[in-house]
Amino acid sequence: MDNMLLRMEDLVNNPTPRVPVCLCLDVSGSMSGPPIDELNQGVKLLYDAIKDDEVALYSAEVSVVTFGGTDASCIVDFASLELQPNPPYLNASGMTPMGEAVNLALDLLEQRKEEYKDKGVDYYQPWLVLMTDGEPNGDSRKLQMAIDRTCCMVNSRKLTVFPIGIGSYADMGTLAKFSPNRSPLKLQGLKFKEFFEWLSKSVSKTSQSTPGENIKLDVEGIKGWGEL
Structure with missing residues (x-):
């Protein structure tokens, strides 16, 4: 059975409210070496932590969109980790088409939300995690469209966004444009593992709440990996 059918069947067999989390990750050439290694370890840690939490395992749906090479790619579409238990392996190369990646992530999210509605499955406010170590150099119109969307x-409370800069060359000004209500954060050093630990705890907390409930983020915990 193809992946699309499995993902649709899962909504019928498992009507648990979903927590959609999209990781929109910079894998451009400048991420080569220790940064991409740490990012891979961090994503694996997120997967392991969600799989170890019985509620989050059935609630969280992770999608991974990368931007590097010459374009953005969806390497994992939204699905529970029961269906897709293995984290993707990320390689670094090429440019930084950030706008293209965010537009693709939002398109995938809109499509998955329609599938939830079609199958009568409730869902929590989706999360978009945008991580980059440089300046976007894709199509400027697509970048502006991604920011506006x-x-x-x-602003209409349909998305929680976490823009995170990596290293001293991250374009924090552009990241700030994606986040109207919260300043972007800069990762302390290469603390990817600490960030993904925090994210997995936040996903677990959300999955144990009621859809529509206002979840208080662990702001103290952010100090363990991020800085304003």
Whole structure:
């Protein structure tokens, strides 16, 4: 059975409310070496932590969109980790088409939300995690469109966005445009593992709440990996 049918069947067999989490990750050439190694370890840690939490295992749906090479790619579409238990392996190369990646992530999210509605499955406010170590150098119109779409969803309480800069060359000004209500954060050093630990705890907490409930983020915990 193909992946699309499995993902649809899962909504019928498992009507648990979903927590959609999209990781939109910079895998451009400048991420080569220790940064991409740490990012891979961090994503694996997120997967392991969700799989170890029985509620989150059935609630969390993780999608991974990368931007590097010459374009954005969906390497994992939204599905529970019961269906897709293995984290993707990320390689670094190429450019930084950030706008293209965010637009693709939002398109995938809109499509999955329609599938939830079609099957009568409730869902929590989706999360978009945008991580980059440089400046976007894709199509400027697509970048502006991605910024406008993200801000519109955040302002209408349809999305929680976490823009995170990696290293000293991250374009924090552009990241700030994606987040109308919260400043972007800069990762302390290469603390990817600490970030993904925090994210997995936040996903677990959300999955144990009621859809529509206002979840208080662990702001103290952010200090363990991020800085304003």
